Amino acid sequence: MPTITLSHSMMRRIQEINGAIHNKNDLSDLLPKMGCPVELNDDDDIEIEVFPDRPDLLSHETMAKAVRSFQDGDTEVSPVEVSDSGVRITVEGDLEGVRPIIMGAIVRGVNTGNSASERDSFIQSLMDHQEKLHMTLGRKRSLASIGVHDLSKLKHPFRYETVSSDFSFQPLASEDVMSVSEILDSHPKGIEYSKLMDGLDAYPIILDSNNEVISLPPIINGNHTTVSEDTNDFFIDVTGFDEIACETCLLLVSLSLSELGGVVESVExxxxxxxxxxxxxxxxxxxRVPNRLIEKILGMELSDSEIGGAIQRMGGILLESRTITHGSERAERWSDCVVGEREHVFSMPRWRSDIMHPVDIVEDIAIGIGYENLPDILSSVHIDASPLKSSNLHRRIRMSMRSVGLQEIQSLTLSNEGDQFKKTRWPIISEATVISNPITVDHTVLRQYIFPSLMNLLASNRHHELPQRVYELGEV
Incomplete structure (x- = not known):
């Protein structure tokens, strides 16, 4: 799980801007109830673990907002007002196979601090937030990457296009003008992320109206747009391959800046x-969540007001509770809403990309109520466990493989058609099981072969010594 360190002084300043009070002692009890174990809480900082499915808790600002909701039941699901900036990004050229998705936002009037130390802390916090989003939602920038720029140094409209490897500009924190190929070969960030550009003949670039380089995503920004202690107006760009990851990154960075008094403006x-x-x-x-599902999972009956109060603590709103009068009369799944039963309609913040199913809403209700308040229910069926016959076989196979020097790996059972069939040139054994609502482009089908997973592992470990002797015993 990602571990983040939050400064009490910065948390206090954010809460004061939003009319709330920060009490560092309360966080030791409050955060574990929110699902964030506290590792350390001293006079200066608090160190906590955040589950990977909650990227909305990775910054001072977004954590401060979540704490306010959990303490006070903040009823504003979407408090961020977005006005029109008149700024446009024009996509030129073929970026389909290069980096097809681009989004943008502008945030003006951000209160970055009243002293040099506060402003410096803000910049460091902003950079840390970016990198944690890159590692989690962005999958090390492969799905989404974020650029934050000083808007006052830019002239719109902006262009998103491709350039050749000979194209030159001055990258961030560099005194020299470098070509794209030089950046990929010798710049620290270029070396780190050059694999994301493998096989490309053209490279994505964001330019302003003066042809100043804003960013070479997902590698590095241009030096011209560097954020400084004097920056109060920001331009945010997000590029990548995954629509949900890109949108969530943009929303979370914009939300963080708006928590510091910034005014969010849209970009076309x-x-x-x-x-x-x-x-x-x-x-x-x-x-929409059936009341039956809530009672079945939590093991208790809740009134509408109790459900509404619990979801408000998690930043949502119970819009309506009603009896279903038309639709399906038979539940095919637990989450189905059927005629004659009660259902609840919830409104949740758009940046909560971890909510993918009604069960996730029920989990939020459980957290809002408090796990300590759920009933203790003993199982009505007592069964003595015994190993499956297949378990003994698997154990013997693993012992045999270890004895000849092979190391076992465990990869995901979710894969994609490109890895499973196109790269291997293997046929589909039977009709592939396709995920109806995939979160990433890498996980769209259930795998039919294990071999592509092994090849991906070896491809990621080319920098290690040979031989690499691995195997996997898993499901297909």
């Missing part, structure tokens, strides 16, 4: 086909 993205998309979109998402 005009694609090469002429279509226009406006980002960021802070509109809340709506979910």
């Amino acid at each position: 993205v005009q694609d090469k086909d002429g279509s226009v998309k406006v980002t960021p979109n802070f509109g809340a998402k709506t979910y």
